[in-house]
Amino acid sequence: AQTVTQSQPEMSVQEAETVTLSCTYDTSESDYYLFWYKQPPSRQMILVIRQEAYKQQNATENRFSVNFQKAAKSFSLKISDSQLGDAAMYFCAYKLVEYGNKLVFGAGTILRVKS
Amino acid sequence: NAGVTQTPKFQVLKTGQSMTLQCAQDMNHEYMSWYRQDPGMGLRLIHYSVGAGITDQGEVPNGYNVSRSTTEDFPLRLLSAAPSQTSVYFCASSYSSLTGAGNTIYFGEGSWLTVV
Numbered sequence: 001a002q003t004v005t006q007s008q009p010e011m012s013v014q015e016a017e018t019v020t021l022s023c024t025y026d027t028s029e030s031d032y033y034l035f036w037y038k039q040p041p042s043r044q045m046i047l048v049i050r051q052e053a054y055k056q057q058n059a060t061e062n063r064f065s066v067n068f069q070k071a072a073k074s075f076s077l078k079i080s081d082s083q084l085g086d087a088a089m090y091f092c093a094y095k096l097v098e099y100g101n102k103l104v105f106g107a108g109t110i111l112r113v114k115s
Numbered sequence: 116n117a118g119v120t121q122t123p124k125f126q127v128l129k130t131g132q133s134m135t136l137q138c139a140q141d142m143n144h145e146y147m148s149w150y151r152q153d154p155g156m157g158l159r160l161i162h163y164s165v166g167a168g169i170t171d172q173g174e175v176p177n178g179y180n181v182s183r184s185t186t187e188d189f190p191l192r193l194l195s196a197a198p199s200q201t202s203v204y205f206c207a208s209s210y211s212s213l214t215g216a217g218n219t220i221y222f223g224e225g226s227w228l229t230v231v
Binding site for chain 1: 146157163220222
């Protein structure tokens with residue numbers, strides 16, 4: 001079974017600085033997708049960034065980028081120029097290339113942003 | 116532009132009562148699924164569907180039933196609620212393509228369920 005591990009229950013960052021959230025996963029498959037979701041206090045699930053395992057290039061979305069290390073099964077999220085609105089729970093998730101939108105989530109990392 | 120709509124948003128049940136959480140999407144998505152979120156844990160898959168008339172179990176299916184009679188709706192039924200089912204429930208949907216648009220998964224806003 002696939003598992004996703006987020007080893008940092010909580011992280012803090014100063015406004016305008018950079019923070020990296022860690023995620024590792026366990027799978028024997030070679031074709032899959034990885035996601036980072038943001039969950040603010042409203043509990044809405046917001047897709048931050050997505051990475052296809054077959055792509056070597058790391059995904060980037062504005063201030064958000066990932067460091068995807070397929071051999072190490074590592075998928076970290078870097079947030080640059082942190083803003084107060086970035087404060088939220090962040091979930092790393094994994095999905096096989098198969099029928100059904102079956103996501104496997106990590107336990108989450110709470111990100112606090114200090115002004 | 117409704118997206119994925121869940122009702123009710125909040126519900127308090129007594130142990131042993133039954134209820135149905137409703138989920139509807141207006142994007143003609145083939146795939147729909149239900150997750151639960153508990154403190155200290157990420158979302159866990161309860162049941163999922165790959166199309167009308169087709170459902171299957173996820174990681175934590177016990178105590179829940181689902182059916183998919185239309186493309187738009189995917190209700191989750193609790194037949195005899197237990198305190199262990201106190202949780203936040205999320206419905207999600209997506210297209211069926213294995214790549215591209217099929218990996219944009221839309222979530223509802225969540226349903227808070229408390230069983231006393």
